Amino acid sequence: MYDAIIVGAGPTGSYIAHRLASLGHKVVVFEEHERIGEPVQCTGIIGAECLEHFPLFDGTVLGEVSSARLFSPSRKEIRLWREGVQAYIVDRAAFDRSLAEKAQEQGAHYLPGSRVKDIALLNDRIRVETEGQDICEAKTAVIASGFNSRIPQKLGLGRVGDLVIGAQAEVSIDGHSELEVYFNQGVAPGFFAWFVPTAPKRALVGLFSRRKPGKHLKMLLATLFQQGRIASPEANITYRGIPLKPLSKTYRERVIVVGDAAGQVKPTTGGGVYYGLLCAEMATDTLQQALATDTFSEKLFSGYQEAWQEKLGWELRIGYFARCLYERLTDRQIDYLFHLTMSKGIHESLLQSPDLSFDWHGKAILKGLKYLGP
Structure with a gap:
């Protein structure tokens, strides 16, 4: 029996596999696609803070980003530029494969082309069955299978709300x-x-x-x-x-849901790599505690949700609020906002403020709304 089953070999799943395997735990990773990292469904833009926090991207960086041009419906243009690299463009397929290789080097066992059909929570273990009729059991499970996964719903954890x-x-x-x-x-x-x-x-x-x-x-x-x-x-x-909103509950006894499957994604931009890796880090800490003490209770696993909500909860709520506001705007209103931003120099003020960050948008959103006021 394995110590941990991980469903999904994206960045969050492979990061947890790497961490647990390096701590000596027996880990198996199920990935539905035959080739890890494909098909590519991400722009690969990763904030500089992410690369600093997680030094995992060697050999996968394609370019650097220090500026961006924003266009309104009538082609009004705001150019954002800051000295220094703000983000990197990463070869996502190569990054996913590289992280999986790091996990395998530590002893994690990967099963590509294995789509999980069913997952059962038994008294003292987790049982997983694939569409190929393979059955695997472990002490605990991580659901990192992306947004389209129905596994959280099967486990009684509901669905992403938007x-x-x-x-x-x-x-x-x-x-x-x-x-x-x-x-x-x-x-x-x-x-x-x-x-x-x-x-x-x-x-x-x-x-x-x-x-x-x-x-x-x-x-x-x-x-x-x-x-x-x-x-x-x-x-x-x-x-x-x-996903634009996270699951209301991302754990139960013996199970943690992380990354896109948990809705841990910036609702402003749809970016999920950094937030997913941050949550994977917290998930690994909880899993290590559970495996070290042989305790897999819902109470212990609730610490994972408390940790990620403390780190990301406010940011996700403000981002979703801004997303809903923007959806209601007409093209004429968007053009007017561009006009106000340019005439008041709001973008220049935000660029000089530490509140504007590639990965953290909440403070900049609130400050921008204040600038737009009368």
């Missing part, structure tokens, strides 16, 4: 340019679209939308092609569900 769908495509470009973000209700209703150069002649173009994200992305690709920004409007589109 979500959006992301659509993204890799395209060929002529030369290199800055990261661009488009705020336009006709392009990405209720959300935003992006253009992220990843290499001299490659970029990722994508958007979030509650309805028909593929249709909206095809329209954006056609527009960019007409503008001469991309070589062709034809591209393979990948889709990904993004």
